[in-house]
Amino acid sequence: MKRLGFLLGAGLALLLAACGGQMGGKPLSPAVAVPEGPRVTPYPDWKSGNADFECRQAVVTFDGAYKIDPPTSGTYPLDTYGHQVTVNFSPDGRYVDWSSNLAIAAVIVKGGPGANVYLYDPPATSGIGLRSPDHPTSGQIPAISHVAFCWEYRLSAEKTAETRYTRQYYWEIHKMGDRSELTLSAGQVFPVNYQVRVAVSRFEERDFAVRGTITLRNNTPIPFVVQSVSDLVSPDMPASVDCGPLPRTLEPGQSLSCTYQAPLPNKEARTNTATATYVRQGQERLRQVSATAPVTFGEPTKVVDGQVEVFDDRYPYGPLGSVAAGEAPKTFAYTLNVGPYPCGNQDTSYLFTNTASLRTNTTGSTATSSWTVQVRVPACAQGCTLTQGYWKTHTKYGPAKPRNSTWDRVGPKGEDTDFYRSNQTYYQVLWTPPSGGNPYYQLAHQFIAAKLNQLNGAATPPAVAEALTWAEGFFSAYTPSGPFSRTLTHQARTYASILAQYNEGYLGPGPCSE
Incomplete structure (x- = not known):
């Protein structure tokens, strides 16, 4: 020292x-x-x-x-x-x-x-x-x-303090899609992307309590008689104590174990003090011994609704998944196909509503959120049109999905059908850029899209029908390499412009949603 x-x-x-x-x-x-x-x-x-x-x-x-x-x-x-x-x-x-x-x-x-x-x-x-x-x-x-x-010699005392409380979580769910309105042709399927966000809106803590044991030991050669045992949580909250029948004599080497418990108003840190009153056997002078322990709270000992299972009533693969409180907020992203719908004698409206929901794991409480897509299907005689960009990507080669089955009506091989005298398929022609302003490919791109729109049920105004007829004669007579006179080039580009207006919805029944 x-x-x-x-x-x-x-x-x-x-x-x-x-x-x-x-x-x-x-x-x-x-x-x-x-x-x-x-x-x-x-x-x-x-x-x-x-x-x-x-x-x-x-x-x-x-x-x-x-x-x-x-x-x-x-x-x-x-x-x-x-x-x-x-x-x-x-x-x-x-x-x-x-x-x-x-x-x-x-x-x-x-x-x-x-x-x-x-x-x-x-x-x-x-x-x-x-x-x-x-x-x-x-x-x-x-x-x-x-x-x-x-x-x-005196009795010795020691004690434990175990805190308990319950935490209950409350949840919310919010669903949204990237489309709220669509115009679809008869039989068309359109993918809508959805997001479902699940979060904890709040939590509640309750049932705060402390409990533990109070142990009195007689590590002496003298018998003592325990008269009473009390327990107090600061500042002045008495606990209920159970020691069995008292008074009780503790012979040398014996001990007495008591249990106690007390409800608390909150989880503030406190001090817990146990006090035992006792006498020497055969004497009357009262003695006391005390023991203290800190009352501190950690994680909840009971969790209510700490996890949820998330669903969508139109999701075809079962639950979207589960979310624990420690993982929230969490967002689920997925795609659902809207359609197909039939056409009628006049424009028809449909509502595509789907609902996401959650269910808590303890109480089974639920919450829901819905999203509605309003779908317009033009009358059968009218239909709607899709651009050449749409038809290029909705083939069996992708990349967009799903494939539009209208391609099957182009010819026996669908998008792989030979395109007139080009020595290429419809698909290949549609993906060949018109290098140097080639009028053949400029017209072919819009012609293929217009034919598919027509086959898909879109009405064709007279100007469009005239352009389609002229284009069919052009492709029957020429190959992509020409040669093309100035007059022929001008005519091809003029009809390509008419067909483009038709495909893009400026001429004719109007555009479908893509």
Whole structure:
């Protein structure tokens, strides 16, 4: 042990002796108020003897005594019940610190002709900087010759504190699609993209409580009678305690275990203190022993509706998935096909409504959110048109899905049917760019789209029908390499423009949704 600690203890002891003999029984830090400690009584002429004799001389009520002589640092057994004391003497032998697992009522420090008696009330388990009184002639602190410990046996107490509370989650769901209106031709299928967002709207915490055990142990040779046990949660909330029938006698080596529980208003940090009142068997003087434990809350011990299962009533593959509270918010993205619908003698409207829902895992609570797409299907005689870009991508080669089955009506091989004298298929011609402004491909692209629109049920105004007839004669007579006169090139581009207006909905029945 460093001498500085002993000098601090010694200086403190001298200061307290000058102020009435009070000295702390715990280590002190600079600039910290001195805690209340033992009462120090100096005996200038001390009569040495065995430990029992010296404790009686100190006028101490005690059950046991132990004397360390000569003063040697170390750990010493106090009895056969596992109690011991550890002492550390300063290098100059004038100061001693001590600690014990048994509450000590008095410590006698002998040095020179006198002794200091340190009386602890209530009994303590440690002390620092203890010393003998000044020498009466020299005024110096004599070296310690021996130390005696006096104790009165008491019950010991310990306790646990286990917190509990419930957390319940409340959920919300929101569904939206990337389309709310569509115009479809008869038999057309259109993919709509959806997103469903699931989140925790709030959570509620309740049923706060603390519970635990209070254990009283009689690690002494004396029987004690436990009269009562109480438990208090700060600031002033009593707990219900169950110890079985009381009073109860605890023989040496026996223990008593009690349970307690208390509801709490919230999960603020608190202190929980258990107090037992008892007497020595055959005596009436009441004694008390206490034990404390912190009341702190962590994660909830019970979770209600901590997870949900998410569904869509039109999703063909089962649930969309599950979401735990720790994963929320979470968004599910998926695609559903709208259509096909039949056409009628006049424009027909349809509503495509689908509903996403969630179901909680504990209470089975549900929440829903719907999205509606309003679909217009033109009259059978009218239909609607789609652009060449649509027809290029909705083939069996993709990339868009689903394939439009109208391609099957072009010819026996669908999009792989030979296109007139081009030595290419319809699909290949549609994907061949008109390099250098080639009028053949400029017209062919719009012609193929217009034919598919016509086959798909779109009405063809006279100007469009004329353009289609002229184009069929053109493709029957020419190949992509021509040659094309200026007049022929002009005619091909003119009819290509008419067909483009038709395909894009500026001429004829109007555009379908893509």
